[in-house]
Amino acid sequence: MINDNDLKHLKRCIELARTALEAGDEPFGSILVSVHGKVLAEDHNHVAGGDHTQHPEFALARWAVKNMTEEERAKATVYTSGEHCPMCAAAHGWVGLGRIVYASSSEQLAQWLSEIGVAKSRVHNLPIHEVIRDTIVDGPVLELAEQVRKLHRQFYAKNT
Numbered sequence: 353m354i355n356d357n358d359l360k361h362l363k364r365c366i367e368l369a370r371t372a373l374e375a376g377d378e379p380f381g382s383i384l385v386s387v388h389g390k391v392l393a394e395d396h397n398h399v400a401g402g403d404h405t406q407h408p409e410f411a412l413a414r415w416a417v418k419n420m421t422e423e424e425r426a427k428a429t430v431y432t433s434g435e436h437c438p439m440c441a442a443a444h445g446w447v448g449l450g451r452i453v454y455a456s457s458s459e460q461l462a463q464w465l466s467e468i469g470v471a472k473s474r475v476h477n478l479p480i481h482e483v484i485r486d487t488i489v490d491g492p493v494l495e496l497a498e499q500v501r502k503l504h505r506q507f508y509a510k511n512t
């Protein structure tokens with residue numbers, strides 16, 4: 353179930369994705385929110401420099417290990433503009449973070465990129481549940497996914 357508070361956090365993720373796009377990077381943004389609803393950390397994609405492991409969800413997983421107890425991590429939520437890739441889902445699971453809420457799914461992204469004619473990435477688009485178990489996952493959100501789709505179209509319009 354996605355409530356108004358979740359939508360507010362997802363909108364921030366989309367703003368971060370837009371920031372990434374404006375910086376010449378792929379449009380993905382994510383935030384880490386505590387059990388009390390406090391935004392603890394934010395990040396967006398940093399793969400333009402050539403390191404394609406620099407995803408925001410991975411950065412947040414590492415931030416969480418350095419700055420939170422195991423119990424705090426288990427109760428925290430990661431919000432993200434696009435569903436975690438397998439690398440980030442695994443990192444999320446390894447560090448014991450809690451719920452995940454995404455605006456658009458990996459399946460949607462794969463479909464959008466195929467419509468634009470972008471070659472498939474070497475890493476499979478797997479749903480989070482095929483990578484990690486025992487995790488509450490909510491998404492996608494139709495109207496927000498549409499905004500994310502536009503950002504991806506803009507990215508590939510600029511970069512092809």
Ligand SMILES: [Zn+2]
Nearest residue numbers: 407437439440
């Ligand atoms: Zn990732």
